[in-house]
Amino acid sequence: MRVCLVEDDLTLGRSLQSALQDSGHEVVWVRRAADARYWVQEDTFDALLLDLGLPDGNGMDLLRHFRTTHRQLPILVITARDSIEDRLSGLDGGADDYLIKPFVASELLARLRAVIRRSGQASEDSAEVHWRAKDLLLDERRMVLTRAGAPVALSKTEFALLHTLMRYPDRVMTRRELESRALPHSEGQALDVHMFNLRKKIGDGYIRTVRGVGYMVERE
Missing domain, CATH: 3.40.50.2300 (Response regulator)
Known part of the structure; x- marks a missing residue:
């Protein structure tokens, strides 16, 4: 939290x-x-x-x-x-x-x-915490992502980026927010590199770029 x-x-x-x-x-x-x-x-x-x-x-x-x-x-x-x-x-x-x-x-x-x-938000004491967007299902506790039921292998940083976006669907996350949560010690264009790799693994249509602001995941 x-x-x-x-x-x-x-x-x-x-x-x-x-x-x-x-x-x-x-x-x-x-x-x-x-x-x-x-x-x-x-x-x-x-x-x-x-x-x-x-x-x-x-x-x-x-x-x-x-x-x-x-x-x-x-x-x-x-x-x-x-x-x-x-x-x-x-x-x-x-x-x-x-x-x-x-x-x-x-x-x-x-x-x-x-x-x-x-408040209705996920408790840190919950046995499982799942986040959904379209046919993506992210299991926060087990650090597992599936797409239409099939597992998708992500690096720790890629998982952290997608987790941040899926926790706040339909909301634009700024570059600074994503960097502070998922890449706190990275510099330069690290976010762009990780985002490119993440999109390549999960496929098109999940992460939308909001030019000049950041990125967002749409729930549906």
Whole structure:
């Protein structure tokens, strides 16, 4: 799962980032409201962890903004504001859950799994996670791809690229998004090379190029 962490405290932010990464999550950690707006607009996340006390803006305003612009994004508020009024305000403002500081990492991870489950997205605890597009079936757990029931052998990078696209069908994934998820240490034209090889293996008609933006997989 890919998580955006919005927390301005350096010590807590580092601790939460480590706990999330140790649990297998990809984490983008930002400390300012402006950066949070940028990343959520430009990237795709499975959940948002939002501190309300930010140096450049009101966390409640940011919460209401995200709930308006990204209605399906699970949002877990993490804050020291512990009054009943604050909690009700946060939940009414669009938070899926509200966790009071200080807390232990295990509770945060459990709450995070819960809000993702409630959003209807695939849970990391699911026994199997399958993604479909036309006659492609991608088994995330077993790292197996079939086309019309026949197996298709992919490299690890090719699988990661197709997995990213199939998780968000009918949505254009930018080059930067694909590179950050599937080719984090590559340079130059590596994405183009891997995309060429992937298309050659799965065939035409599955991955569409959106010129000047990126790529997308259509569900049907």
